[in-house]
Amino acid sequence: MIEKITIKGGYDKQGNEEPLKEVIIKKGEIFGVVGPTGSGKSSLIGDIEQLAQKDTFSKRKILVNDEEPSYEDRTNPRKKMVAQLSQNMNFLADMTVGDFLSLHAKCRGASNTCVDKVVKLANTLTGEPIKKEHELTILSGGQSRALMVADVAIISNSPIVLIDEIENAGIRKHDALKVLAGHGKIVLVVTHDPVLALMTDKRIVMRNGGMEKVVGTSSSEKEISSKLNKIDELMLSLREKVRNGEVIEDFEEIEF
Amino acid sequence: MRMVIVAGTPGSGKTAVLIHALRSLKEQGFKPAVVKVDCLYTDDGTKFDRVGVPNLVGLSMDMCPDHYAIYNLEDMIKWAQDNEADFLVIETAGLCHRCAPFTRNSLGVCVIDATSGPNTPLKVGPFLSTSDIAVVTKGDMISQAEREIFRERVLEVNPNCKIIDANGLSGQGCTELAEEMMNSQEVSLEDEKLRHSAPLAVCTLCVGETKVNKKYHRGILRRIDGFQSYEGE
Numbered sequence: 001m002i003e004k005i006t007i008k009g010g011y012d013k014q015g016n017e018e019p020l021k022e023v024i025i026k027k028g029e030i031f032g033v034v035g036p037t038g039s040g041k042s043s044l045i046g047d048i049e050q051l052a053q054k055d056t057f058s059k060r061k062i063l064v065n066d067e068e069p070s071y072e073d074r075t076n077p078r079k080k081m082v083a084q085l086s087q088n089m090n091f092l093a094d095m096t097v098g099d100f101l102s103l104h105a106k107c108r109g110a111s112n113t114c115v116d117k118v119v120k121l122a123n124t125l126t127g128e129p130i131k132k133e134h135e136l137t138i139l140s141g142g143q144s145r146a147l148m149v150a151d152v153a154i155i156s157n158s159p160i161v162l163i164d165e166i167e168n169a170g171i172r173k174h175d176a177l178k179v180l181a182g183h184g185k186i187v188l189v190v191t192h193d194p195v196l197a198l199m200t201d202k203r204i205v206m207r208n209g210g211m212e213k214v215v216g217t218s219s220s221e222k223e224i225s226s227k228l229n230k231i232d233e234l235m236l237s238l239r240e241k242v243r244n245g246e247v248i249e250d251f252e253e254i255e256f
Numbered sequence: 257m258r259m260v261i262v263a264g265t266p267g268s269g270k271t272a273v274l275i276h277a278l279r280s281l282k283e284q285g286f287k288p289a290v291v292k293v294d295c296l297y298t299d300d301g302t303k304f305d306r307v308g309v310p311n312l313v314g315l316s317m318d319m320c321p322d323h324y325a326i327y328n329l330e331d332m333i334k335w336a337q338d339n340e341a342d343f344l345v346i347e348t349a350g351l352c353h354r355c356a357p358f359t360r361n362s363l364g365v366c367v368i369d370a371t372s373g374p375n376t377p378l379k380v381g382p383f384l385s386t387s388d389i390a391v392v393t394k395g396d397m398i399s400q401a402e403r404e405i406f407r408e409r410v411l412e413v414n415p416n417c418k419i420i421d422a423n424g425l426s427g428q429g430c431t432e433l434a435e436e437m438m439n440s441q442e443v444s445l446e447d448e449k450l451r452h453s454a455p456l457a458v459c460t461l462c463v464g465e466t467k468v469n470k471k472y473h474r475g476i477l478r479r480i481d482g483f484q485s486y487e488g489e
Contacts, residue, residue: 043426046396046428049400050421050428055428055429055431055432056426056428057426057427057428075419075421080404083400084400085399085400086396086398086399086400088397088398088399091398091399091402092371092373092398092402093373093374093402093405094373094375095374100401100405103374103405103408104401104404104405106408107404107405107407107408108404148399148401151399151401152400152401155401156400156401156404
């Protein structure tokens with residue numbers, strides 16, 4: 001059972017010690033990772049994915065329940081503690097959705113019944129239906145993303161979940177985040193999107209490759225977050241209409 | 257002399273990964289030397305110069321680069337000794353996927369690109385199946401699911417290898433590779449053998465025939481229906 005992970009600070013891009021020496025994330029917490037492009041958000045996520053032991057560029061060290069994870073824990077997918085949804089939007093594997101998912105289920109030691117569940121869940125996140133017989137490589141950006149989200153949620157059902165940007169993908173991002181976060185997991189979300197950033201409990205601010213500070217989401221931010229959700233829902237519904245060739249004449253004013 | 261032989265598909269990141277591993281070896285006080293074997297062109301020599309590692313470039317031109325590398329091993333070791341190196345690292349171009357340049361007591365490293373698709377480990381043959389270490393590069397460009405499937409496929413082909421996920425740009429995983437190099441053993445070429453025999457290739461094409469019609473070809477010919485014959489005297 002994973003109760004917490006500890007990120008021990010390393011060095012930023014200039015080789016200076018990063019301002020935060022230690023960040024602890026406990027079970028059930030959702031952390032955001034924010035910062036300008038190139039500030040090292042994806043690298044931080046990468047360090048956690050590999051459970052880095054001062055062996056990456058940043059020289060960070062990741063502890064699980066205050067202990068160093070074993071080599072086996074770090075590399076064997078069946079024991080893997082971390083599920084990651086990376087920025088990469090496209091699949092390169094030349095096979096059908098069904099074959100791909102059953103292969104992945106086999107790697108993770110999961111049951112083959114997962115395959116149908118993944119496809120079903122993915123279809124709740126995207127407008128364009130995905131079928132098991134589809135070739136992976138011809139899926140659209142939104143379909144790929146939805147399938148990756150569902151795969152991470154069901155097949156890579158790990159206690160630590162890392163999400164590297166789910167915006168701009170033509171999927172329902174709130175639903176996606178809910179599906180991924182699950183109950184009692186440790187979740188980190190890299191984002192530029194205030195809708196997502198304010199949904200988290202705390203956010204790590206990155207600068208120049210280093211962890212600069214941790215900002216807690218204030219109660220007024222939580223209120224703003226729910227307002228932003230409504231705006232986002234509206235944008236999504238308008239987007240669906242435009243997609244379907246409808247003419248938009250008016251929309252309902254949002255009541256806050 | 258300890259000998260590390262690095263093979264891999266073109267563009268998989270052999271040189272990039274090696275540069276990081278060599279830097280790490282040097283930081284720990286070792287003196288590596290590199291021989292790069294390619295076919296027609298390489299500017300990798302300058303890259304090795306930049307990290308201050310003595311290097312020698314061999315271009316095999318119209319010869320198979322792996323064959324060329326194998327019968328030049330002795331000269332390479334001599335060259336490395338002249339440079340007072342304690343490691344000879346040989347990077348080969350290996351093109352047809354039928355060779356494995358590893359000798360029994362060398363450290364055999366296969367570098368393979370994760371973006372080449374999960375069927376690649378099944379296609380590349382002996383340079384993966386007989387390697388000690390499989391370095392998987394460019395994993396950051398694909399999804400975690402694809403990365404895991406790729407890993408499983410590598411293990412299907414070579415259940416005993418150690419897999420190192422490496423990134424030629426950031427250097428991730430390269431320290432681990434350097435550590436494996438440090439643990440490799442001394443090799444004497446006297447009774448040293450290849451792990452895998454080089455492929456059958458004795459035919460008229462090997463000696464320069466360019467006509468395609470079957471009647472011009474002699475030697476060991478394997479037909480697409482699976483039959484094999486020897487044509488000639």
